[in-house]
Amino acid sequence: MNKNLRKAVIAGNWKMNKTPSEAKELLTQIAPLVKDAQCEVVACVPYVDLAVAVEAVKGTNIKIGAENAHWEEKGAFTGEISTGMLKEVGVEYVVLGHSERRQYFGETDETVNKRTKAVLKAGLKPIVCVGELLWERECNITEEVVARQIKLDLFDVSAEDVKNVVIAYEPVWAIGTGKVATADQAEEVCALIRATLAKLYSKEIADAITIQYGGSMNDANAAELLAKENVDGGLIGGASLVAEKFAAIAAAANA
Ligand code: PGA
DSSP: OGGGGSOOEEEEEOOSOOOHHHHHHHHHHHHHHTTTOSSEEEEEOOGGGHHHHHHHTTTSSEEEEESOOOSSSSSSOTTOOOHHHHHHHTOOEEEESOHHHHHHSOOOHHHHHHHHHHHHHTTOEEEEEEOOOHHHHHTTOHHHHHHHHHHHHTTTOOHHHHTTOEEEEOOGGGTTTSOOOOHHHHHHHHHHHHHHHHHHSOHHHHHHSOEEEESSOOTTTHHHHHTSTTOOEEEESGGGGSHHHHHHHHHHHHO
C-alpha cells in the first residue's frame, strides 16, 4: 500500500492558546504519552511560546512548529516573524494558509504561495492548509476549490522542494465546529489532492507526500479517519490542547 511510503504526521495547532508557562506544562504532559509513537508528532504553538516549547521537548520525539511565517527575510514588516527567526529558535514546521488566517487576516493563495516558498528556502517544513467553505461544498465545487488552492499555493515549488511539504485538508465547515467530515468525505478529497499533485509533479512524488485531515479530529474519530488510504495524519486544534486526547490520536496513527 502506498500509505506505507509516507510518514504519518500528527500535528497540534494550538492557535491562540497557552502562555509560555502553560505551553511548557502541556508539552511536559504530552511527552511521556507519545514517546513510543511511530508517527511524527508536532506541536505548532504561538510565537511567544516557541523558545520555551523547543526547550521543553529536548530529548523527546516531539517537533515544534510555528503557526505562520512571513516571506521576506527581514525589513519593515511590523508585527511579522521571519523564517530565519523561527529557524534559529529551533522550529521545524510552519502552518501556512490556515482558514482562520484566510478568513480573518486577509491571507490569499498568493501570499500562501510566497510564504510556502520562503519556508522551504529556509529548510523548514510547511503544513499548507486547504479546504472548502460549507457553501462551496453545497454548490458542489469542492474539487475545483481544493485543486485551485493546491495549484496556486504550490505554484513554482520545485519537485525537489515539494517533498518537504505537508498538505492539510481542512474543510472549513469542520473546523472547531464539532462537525467532522466522514472518513469517506476526507478520503475523497485527500485522494483528489494527491491526484492533483500527481498531475503537477509525478505519481511517484504525489505518493510520497503526507496529506493530513483536519477539522474536529479527536481521540474518538481519529482511528477511522487515519485508516483511510490517503489520510496520512492530522492537524488537530481543540483536541491537541488536552494531552491524553492528543496522545490517543498519535497512537491511532501508529496502527
Ligand atoms: P479543530 O481545528 O480540530 O479544533 O477543528 C483544526 C484546525 O483548525 O487545524
